[in-house]
Amino acid sequence: VSKTTKKASFSVQNRAKNVQELLQNARKRGLSVGFVPTMGALHAGHCSLIESAKSRCDWVVVSVFVNPTQFAAGEDLDRYPRQLERDVELCRAMGVDVVFAPDVAEMYADDAATTVRVGGLTERLCGAFRPGHFDGVTTVVCKLFQIVPADVAFFGEKDYQQLMVIKRMVRDLLLPVEIVGCPTVRERDGLAHSSRNALLSAVVRSRAVALYESLVESSRVVAAGERRAATIVDRARAHISASHPSRIDYISVVDACTLEDVERIDGPTRLCVAVVYGGCRLIDNVALGAPVGTG
Numbered sequence: 396v397s398k399t400t401k402k403a404s405f406s407v408q409n410r411a412k413n414v415q416e417l418l419q420n421a422r423k424r425g426l427s428v429g430f431v432p433t434m435g436a437l438h439a440g441h442c443s444l445i446e447s448a449k450s451r452c453d454w455v456v457v458s459v460f461v462n463p464t465q466f467a468a469g470e471d472l473d474r475y476p477r478q479l480e481r482d483v484e485l486c487r488a489m490g491v492d493v494v495f496a497p498d499v500a501e502m503y504a505d506d507a508a509t510t511v512r513v514g515g516l517t518e519r520l521c522g523a524f525r526p527g528h529f530d531g532v533t534t535v536v537c538k539l540f541q542i543v544p545a546d547v548a549f550f551g552e553k554d555y556q557q558l559m560v561i562k563r564m565v566r567d568l569l570l571p572v573e574i575v576g577c578p579t580v581r582e583r584d585g586l587a588h589s590s591r592n593a594l595l596s597a598v599v600r601s602r603a604v605a606l607y608e609s610l611v612e613s614s615r616v617v618a619a620g621e622r623r624a625a626t627i628v629d630r631a632r633a634h635i636s637a638s639h640p641s642r643i644d645y646i647s648v649v650d651a652c653t654l655e656d657v658e659r660i661d662g663p664t665r666l667c668v669a670v671v672y673g674g675c676r677l678i679d680n681v682a683l684g685a686p687v688g689t690g
């Protein structure tokens with residue numbers, strides 16, 4: 396994507412049609428568009444996606460939309476942090492060009508009857524514990540891609556399964572957008588940045604660092620030569636259990652492409668964890684064989 400001279404004036408949009416027109420005009424003028432889809436409550440992880448978009452594209456668009464269809468009944472849709480004014484100010488300060496912040500009615504007709512579903516990949520890991528979650532994600536991201544004609548869209552590797560599912564959707568539907576995965580950004584003690592961290596009490600938050608510690612330790616053990624996935628999982632489970640989570644959904648060593656469980660760590664693999672602390676479901680992952688940064 397070539398970078399040419401800018402610059403749009405900053406705007407906040409809530410109508411899909413206006414955003415489409417604005418960006419189609421920009422593209423006609425030869426400007427490249429980078430897109431960072433978010434559910435708001437922006438944190439350092441989102442900032443790094445925005446920085447990546449700025450470094451590659453002329454215009455940067457951030458969407459802020461808490462997508463109801465990716466939350467199952469009983470999940471934390473109502474509790475999910477919402478702070479649009481703060482998000483808008485952050486985007487303005489970071490040099491974002493357009494914030495798209497639609498309401499639910501703008502994104503979903505009352506009688507909407509179309510779902511975008513990626514098979515296979517969505518049935519494992521989080522998909523097995525959050526039925527329908529990825530259908531909600533792919534449906535909304537596909538719609539966002541219709542609204543924001545982006546050259547490149549940026550997603551965090553913290554949501555590794557989501558990243559793989561979106562890449563597959565884009566490939567299968569021949570969507571003309573490049574998907575870029577960006578490294579997980581961590582807090583000082585290693586906990587991955589997540590909008591949900593704001594919902595953790597100080598005590599619970601300090602226990603949740605066990606997730607990061609188990610990734611680092613697993614990486615170290617694999618680097619030292621361990622190849623048995625079961626050994627890695629057992630060690631990680633023991634460490635995480637000692638931090639008294641409310642629930643462990645999964646601790647899995649999976650093939651980095653298919654997300655299927657592996658018995659041995661021979662090719663590219665990923666250790667993925669999903670654990671609930673104090674009512675807050677946290678996920679994290681690491682490529683085994685590679686060091687985990689705290690960046």
Ligand code: PAF
Pocket residue numbers: 432433434460462465532535536554557
């Ligand atoms: O990762 C997220 O914040 C959301 O799942 C996404 C991709 C913005 C879709 O709602």
